[in-house]
Amino acid sequence: MSTATAAPDGRRTRPWAHLLVGRVTPLGEVLAGGRVATKALQIAVAVFLSVVLWRALYVGTSSQAGLDREQAVTYAVLGTVLVSTRFSASWLNGDTVLQRMQQGTILFWFLRPMSARRYYFVRGLGELGYAQVWLAVTVLVCLPLGVIQEPDPAMLPVFVVSLLLGNAIFYELNLVLDLLCFWTVMNQSAVQIMFFVQTLLSGGFAPLWFFPDWFRTVSLLLPFQGTLNVPVSIYVGRLPASQIAGSLALQVGWVVGLWLFNRWLWERASRRVTVQGG
Amino acid sequence: MTTHLVGTGSESAAQRFAAAWILALRITRLNLRARLEYRAEFLLTVLTGLVWQTSILVFASVLLVRFPGMGGWTSPQVLLIASMRMVSHALFILLFGRVLWITGLVQLGSIEAFLLRPLPVYRQVQLSMFSVNAIGDLLVAATLTTMAVTRFDLPWTPARVALLLAGLLGGLLVEAAVHTAISAFGLHLGGTVYWSNWTEELMATFGNYPLNILPKVAQAALTYVLPIAFLAYLPASLVTGQTQGRAVPGLVVALIPLVGLGAFVASRLFWNASLRRFQGVSG
Amino acid sequence: MTPSAPGEPIVTATHLTKVFHTTSRRSGRWGALSSLVAPQRASKTAVNDVSFSVGAGELVALLGPNGAGKSTTIKMLTGILQPTAGSVTVAGLDPHRNRERNARNIGAVFGQRTQLWWDLPARESLAILRDIFEIDRAAYERRLAELDELLDLSAFWDSRVRHLSLGQRVRCDLAAALLHDPPIVFLDEPTIGMDVVVKEQVREFLRHQVHERGRTVLLTTHDMTEVARLAERVVLVNHGQLVVDGTLDDIRRRFGGSWQVRVTLADPGADVAVDGLRIVDRDGPVVAFGPGDDGTPTLEDALRRIIERHRITGVVIEEDDLEDVMRQAYLDRELPDTVA
Numbered sequence: 001m002s003t004a005t006a007a008p009d010g011r012r013t014r015p016w017a018h019l020l021v022g023r024v025t026p027l028g029e030v031l032a033g034g035r036v037a038t039k040a041l042q043i044a045v046a047v048f049l050s051v052v053l054w055r056a057l058y059v060g061t062s063s064q065a066g067l068d069r070e071q072a073v074t075y076a077v078l079g080t081v082l083v084s085t086r087f088s089a090s091w092l093n094g095d096t097v098l099q100r101m102q103q104g105t106i107l108f109w110f111l112r113p114m115s116a117r118r119y120y121f122v123r124g125l126g127e128l129g130y131a132q133v134w135l136a137v138t139v140l141v142c143l144p145l146g147v148i149q150e151p152d153p154a155m156l157p158v159f160v161v162s163l164l165l166g167n168a169i170f171y172e173l174n175l176v177l178d179l180l181c182f183w184t185v186m187n188q189s190a191v192q193i194m195f196f197v198q199t200l201l202s203g204g205f206a207p208l209w210f211f212p213d214w215f216r217t218v219s220l221l222l223p224f225q226g227t228l229n230v231p232v233s234i235y236v237g238r239l240p241a242s243q244i245a246g247s248l249a250l251q252v253g254w255v256v257g258l259w260l261f262n263r264w265l266w267e268r269a270s271r272r273v274t275v276q277g278g
Numbered sequence: 279m280t281t282h283l284v285g286t287g288s289e290s291a292a293q294r295f296a297a298a299w300i301l302a303l304r305i306t307r308l309n310l311r312a313r314l315e316y317r318a319e320f321l322l323t324v325l326t327g328l329v330w331q332t333s334i335l336v337f338a339s340v341l342l343v344r345f346p347g348m349g350g351w352t353s354p355q356v357l358l359i360a361s362m363r364m365v366s367h368a369l370f371i372l373l374f375g376r377v378l379w380i381t382g383l384v385q386l387g388s389i390e391a392f393l394l395r396p397l398p399v400y401r402q403v404q405l406s407m408f409s410v411n412a413i414g415d416l417l418v419a420a421t422l423t424t425m426a427v428t429r430f431d432l433p434w435t436p437a438r439v440a441l442l443l444a445g446l447l448g449g450l451l452v453e454a455a456v457h458t459a460i461s462a463f464g465l466h467l468g469g470t471v472y473w474s475n476w477t478e479e480l481m482a483t484f485g486n487y488p489l490n491i492l493p494k495v496a497q498a499a500l501t502y503v504l505p506i507a508f509l510a511y512l513p514a515s516l517v518t519g520q521t522q523g524r525a526v527p528g529l530v531v532a533l534i535p536l537v538g539l540g541a542f543v544a545s546r547l548f549w550n551a552s553l554r555r556f557q558g559v560s561g
Numbered sequence: 562m563t564p565s566a567p568g569e570p571i572v573t574a575t576h577l578t579k580v581f582h583t584t585s586r587r588s589g590r591w592g593a594l595s596s597l598v599a600p601q602r603a604s605k606t607a608v609n610d611v612s613f614s615v616g617a618g619e620l621v622a623l624l625g626p627n628g629a630g631k632s633t634t635i636k637m638l639t640g641i642l643q644p645t646a647g648s649v650t651v652a653g654l655d656p657h658r659n660r661e662r663n664a665r666n667i668g669a670v671f672g673q674r675t676q677l678w679w680d681l682p683a684r685e686s687l688a689i690l691r692d693i694f695e696i697d698r699a700a701y702e703r704r705l706a707e708l709d710e711l712l713d714l715s716a717f718w719d720s721r722v723r724h725l726s727l728g729q730r731v732r733c734d735l736a737a738a739l740l741h742d743p744p745i746v747f748l749d750e751p752t753i754g755m756d757v758v759v760k761e762q763v764r765e766f767l768r769h770q771v772h773e774r775g776r777t778v779l780l781t782t783h784d785m786t787e788v789a790r791l792a793e794r795v796v797l798v799n800h801g802q803l804v805v806d807g808t809l810d811d812i813r814r815r816f817g818g819s820w821q822v823r824v825t826l827a828d829p830g831a832d833v834a835v836d837g838l839r840i841v842d843r844d845g846p847v848v849a850f851g852p853g854d855d856g857t858p859t860l861e862d863a864l865r866r867i868i869e870r871h872r873i874t875g876v877v878i879e880e881d882d883l884e885d886v887m888r889q890a891y892l893d894r895e896l897p898d899t900v901a
Contacts, residue, residue: 017692024689028680038472042479048496049483056348056491057341064344093678094723107641108676113664114693189322196329205336210344274643274657 018114022126025090029130043084043138050076051147065209071236074148075207078232081138083204085131086170087195090123097178098186110273117266120178124171132167151235158244162231165251170227172258173198179262182269203229209238223254301397302405309408320410327414334360334486338422349491354429355518360486361422362442362517363510366449367485368415374454375409378478380464381471389465390558399553400458400546438517444535445513451538452508453481458545462552477504485509490523501525505541508534570614571745571777572638576647579608579633607633609801610647615779615794617744620771622792623781626891630801631781635749638779639669652744665694668738672750675734677722683733684718687740694741701740708736711766728759735766746770748780752787760784764791785883797890804890809883816889820860823849824867825875835870838863 029035054076058069067075090096100106109116142148151159177194180186199205201224208219208229219225230247233239239247289297313320338360342353351359376383383389383403392402432438460477464470480500489497489511501507502525512531515521521528530537582604608630615621625631636642638649640656640663649656656663669676677686691701709715712732717725725733731751738746748767752760764787770776782788788795788809795812797805805812821841826833829846842849850867860880867873 013697014692014695017695020692021689024678024681027685028678031682031685032680045480045483052491052493052496053348053487056487057345059348060346092680094675094680095678103674104671105674105676107636107671108669108674110641110660111639111664111667111669111676112693113661113695115661119693187322189319189326192326193322193329196332200332200336205333206340210340212340274641 018118018122019125021114021119022122022124022129024095024123025088025093025127026130028092029089039085039134043081043134046080046084047077047138047142047147050080065207067207067209067236067238070149071238072207074236075203075232075238077138077142077148078135078235079204079207079228081135082131082228082232083199085134086128086167088124088127088174090127095123097181098188098191101181101184106273110270116270120175124175128167128171132163149236152237155234155237158248159231159235162234162248162251165248165255166227166231168255169223169251169258172255172262173223173227175262176258176265179265179269182272198224198227201225202227203232207233207238209233223258226251226254298401302401305405306408309405313408313410323410324413324417327411328417329414330411331364331415331418334364334422334482335418337486338425349488350522351488351518351520352431354426354431355514355520356488357422357426358430358517359488359510359514361419361426362446362449362514363485364415364419364422366446366453366509366513367481368412368419369446369450370453370457371409371412371415373450374404374457375412376404376406377454377457377461378474379406380461380474381468384465385468385559387559389556393556400549432518441516445510445516448534448538449509449513451535451542452505455538455541455545456505458542458549462545462549465549465552465556480504481506481509485511487511488514488520488523489525494525497523497525508537567618567775568616571617571652572615572779573650574614574634574638574647575612575649577608577611577634577637577644577649578606578646579630579637579642580645581605581607607801608637608644608798611798611801611803612647613796613803613806615777617777618771618775619794620767620778620780620792621794621796622788623779623796623798624788624887624890625781625798625804629799629891631798632749633801634798635747635779635781639667639747665741666743666745668741668743668746670731670734670738670746670748670751672731672748672753675722675730676737677730677733679723680721682719683714683722683725683729686722686733687718687737690737690740696741704740704742705736708739711769712736712762728755728762731755731759731763735763739770743776745777746779748778750782751780752782752784760787767791785887789883799891799893812890813881813886816886816894819852819881819885820863821849821851821879822860822863822867823847823877823879824871824873827872827874833871835863835866838866 029039051073054073055069058064058072062068064072088096091099094100094103094105097106100109109119112119139148143150177186177191201219201222202208203225208216208225211219219229226247230239230251234244234247313323338357342357345353347353348356380403383406388406389399389403392399395402427434456477457474460470460474464474481504484500484506489500489507492500497507501512507525512524512526513534515524516531516534524531582602584602611630611634623631623634633642637644638651638656640649640651640660643657651663652666654663654666656667676690677683678689681689687705691698696704705714709718712735714732714736717729718733720729722730722733735751752763755763767778767780768791771778780787780791792809795805795807795809796803797812805815823842824847826846826848833843833848834840835850837853838850839853840848841851850863852863860878864876864878
């Protein structure tokens with residue numbers, strides 16, 4: 001057993017270990033008895049309602065806002081799953097920035113050989129990966145049941161790329177909110193309001209195509225529609241081929257822009273911790 | 279200043295009843311004032327309560343205007359269901375909402391404190407705080423009701439208005455009955471909070487729609503197992519006269535206020551029985 | 562980096578100073594608005610020119626009343642806070658500039674805050690830390706087994722952290738802090754709120770780490786029993802400044818050391834006076850002596866003088882409670898002739 005005065009030699013003995021840290025939030029879900037089952041039930045009920053609701057709305061109509069019945073139902077189902085699974089459950093771990101600021105445990109992020117930024121990123125990878133598992137399972141269950149439509153095979157890779165970009169925008173947006181906590185302008189109510197604003201403007205409550213023109217114009221100027229509306233619209237085939245490139249470019253633009261903004265914000269935040277205290 | 283407490287025996291039942299209400303209103307005013315002290319937080323909570331209703335607002339203002347309706351109900355009629363649900367739910371939160379917080383009260387030791395005071399414990403639970411969320415719910419309810427009433431495609435006869443009010447009362451009592459019954463378990467089991475959350479979620483999810491759009495089995499479950507149909511769909515069917523696909527005989531629907539009252543009284547009795555066996559939190 | 566020889570300074574604070582600048586909101590109706598435009602700035606010097614060093618393998622207690630600057634000092638020593646002036650060296654590194662490298666050399670336990678994840682079983686939390694510190698799996702299993710033996714973790718490490726009692730949780734935090742075998746450990750009030758049995762377990766554990774494993778421990782505490790039983794050296798800060806850097810006896814000498822020796826004389830003659838001592842009380846054959854007015858002798862000296870002077874059949878010694886001494890120290894009530 002080594003003595004305590006032996007110093008580490010800095011050589012990385014397990015280079016991929018940091019990636020494994022990303023399991024921290026989903027692990028709590030999986031290890032908690034019954035929580036996965038509860039979530040499956042919740043998603044099943046929400047999907048069930050979406051399907052029944054949209055089919056009932058479409059009785060007597062074949063197309064509305066450019067969406068036929070199958071497209072609308074599929075959009076609603078995919079949107080519901082994404083909204084139900086994407087938001088971080090790290091508050092159950094006491095791991096949100098807001099909680100850590102309130103309880104003073106934020107200082108531990110600065111006492112580890114893994115930068116706070118890297119930890120946050122790796123954890124986000126784990127959470128979003130877990131959400132995609134739920135999405136994949138839902139699609140695989142609903143497709144053979146005829147509940148949702150099959151995607152155009154040519155569009156499938158485009159959808160996957162767009163979904164990854166959408167997840168990246170989603171991650172960056174939540175990071176902005178979390179970083180604002182370092183300046184203590186956040187509290188629980190503000191977080192909830194942001195949740196609903198994001199869901200509304202991304203098409204999580206109803207496909208954005210149904211909203212009036214002025215609303216769609218506003219949402220195009222904001223990053224939220226890139227997180228859900230773009231990838232799901234590609235899946236259901238609502239986005240005309242001519243617009244796909246533009247939409248993807250817009251997604252990339254938001255990813256890069258937000259990433260740069262967050263880099264700057266992280267630096268300011270870290271400096272704030274070291275100057276003002278945890 | 280003398281305070282008239284219940285139980286001195288010399289007043290009449292009417293005087294005691296009035297005194298109890300006056301006391302309740304005084305406590306409510308104090309609770310509200312306490313919340314109002316933190317203006318910013320108060321407004322933020324109201325706003326949060328409002329945004330919680332985003333999905334129903336989107337449904338009402340964006341979707342219903344585009345589509346002809348659902349389940350044989352016209353869009354204005356579906357809107358009526360949603361607005362009736364919102365009104366009776368807002369009233370539920372205002373009058374009975376603290377029952378959802380029973381697990382917290384048990385853990386804080388408040389129930390023990392309530393047992394030592396000369397007031398019914400259920401009433402003290404309701405008076406323990408002011409639900410600022412109710413204000414957000416009321417604002418949304420008012421908006422939806424205005425939209426629904428003005429766009430309604432049937433004439434507003436006095437009879438129809440009476441049916442509307444009766445339906446609201448019925449829905450309010452049924453919701454109160456369900457949550458009171460669940461909270462009776464909450465007096466003993468901490469895990470009950472998951473059940474009450476799940477129930478609230480289901481009510482919010484399904485309560486705004488004509489349930490005849492669901493497959494028969496699902497509709498039966500939401501009528502007889504968890505009486506979501508009684509919250510707004512069935513009362514609204516009284517007002518609109520839309521009876522096709524209903525899982526419940528017309529007579530029962532017509533007596534919804536009585537059904538609600540019966541359910542609520544039963545749930546209160548059950549709650550009191552549960553309270554008698556209350557054991558409190560472990561040391 | 563070569564390991565430090567025992568006793569060689571491994572943590573050095575030199576002229577550490579920390580000044581906080583805060584903006585406060587003005588009061589009144591337009592306060593919020595005027596604060597945005599012309600905020601009231603205030604500066605608070607939390608730590609003012611503090612210098613001391615800790616040798617490898619030492620256990621040092623950092624004491625001081627609330628608001629004395631202890632937490633701020635610890636935060637600067639661990640690299641969380643950047644000093645306004647002065648420098649810190651921990652195992653040869655500047656902890657603030659070399660945060661990630663320094664993190665491998667130190668472990669930290671903050672009594673009221675856990676670094677574990679609430680929703681995970683404690684054991685899983687430790688596994689995550691294993692991955693954060695990139696500890697080899699075999700070495701991890703060995704360390705975990707050793708820590709389990711010392712802290713009895715396996716009794717509860719499958720429970721979620723939020724369900725653990727305070728004592729169990731702090732034991733897990735101790736394990737978490739030592740998982741990567743750091744040579745230096747910082748503890749900020751680790752036993753606060755614990756029952757006496759668990760407190761002694763923790764102290765025993767810390768003693769073991771220092772004496773058997775040669776770790777360096779710097780600990781802040783309000784618990785005087787802890788100080789008396791654990792600390793070889795004590796650093797007292799008050800009002801952001803270093804007041805004492807020495808042993809408990811040094812503190813007693815400066816701030817307290819009031820005592821009484823109550824003896825039962827075998828032969829109660831008329832004259833019971835003893836050189837340099839004051840007679841506090843007399844009740845028949847029972848005489849209570851206290852320190853004299855000038856040149857206060859130590860308790861040991863006083864006892865010697867009394868025994869030389871008289872024959873006694875019984876003795877009761879009352880020494881100033883360490884808490885009383887510390888209270889004097891916190892209130893800056895030095896004994897007059899010991900000002901350095």
